[in-house]
Amino acid sequence: xxxxxxxxxxxxxxxxxxxxxxxxxTVRDMQWNxxxxxxxxxxxxxxxxxxxxVVDKNILYQQNxxxxxxxxxxxxxxxxxxxxxxxxxxxxxxALENTSEKIIVISE
Numbered sequence: 517x518x519x520x521x522x523x524x525x526x527x528x529x530x531x532x533x534x535x536x537x538x539x540x541x542t543v544r545d546m547q548w549n550x551x552x553x554x555x556x557x558x559x560x561x562x563x564x565x566x567x568x569x570v571v572d573k574n575i576l577y578q579q580n581x582x583x584x585x586x587x588x589x590x591x592x593x594x595x596x597x598x599x600x601x602x603x604x605x606x607x608x609x610x611a612l613e614n615t616s617e618k619i620i621v622i623s624e
Contacts, residue, residue, distance in 0.1 A: 517612055520560060522570040523549060525591070526598040532605045538612065541565075560586055567612060571596050576619060587615065592623040600624060 521530055523543040533540040543549055548559060553575060560568055567587040575590065589611050593600040604622045611620040 517566040518564060519567045519569060519612075520546070520565045522568065522572065524571050524596060525569060525601060526596075528598050529601055529605075532602060536609065557584060560584075569608065571601065573621070584618065587612070587617065588619045590619065590621045592621050594624055 517538045519533070519538050519540045521527070521540060521542045525542070527542045527544060530540050530542055543551070543556075546559075546563070548556060551559065553572075556568075561584070565586050567589060569589045569591065571591045571593060573590055573592055575588065589608055591601050591604050591608070593604065603624060607622045611617075611622060614620065
């Protein structure tokens with residue numbers, strides 16, 4: 517599965533996926549820093565991403581994601597730090613197996 521980690525996710529979170537079968541890219545890897553979410557959604561589709569992992573809980577209300585072909589995983593954390601998001605990694609792996617859903621929210 518090809519995964520994009522949103523700009524607001526600590527880039528070190530990518531290292532947790534090193535032993536997984538997934539291809540994981542950061543916004544920085546793709547040189548998409550500063551691109552607004554609406555345009556980013558188009559780039560996800562154009563570049564064949566299967567999943568977008570974000571920490572922005574409002575993304576569900578700010579963007580029209582009804583026609584999006586990829587999974588969105590929202591990491592709902594108290595504080596957006598590597599310590600907090602790393603705790604959600606096992607649940608994120610499980611969520612990646614659930615391809616029937618379009619949006620999955622994982623909470624601390």
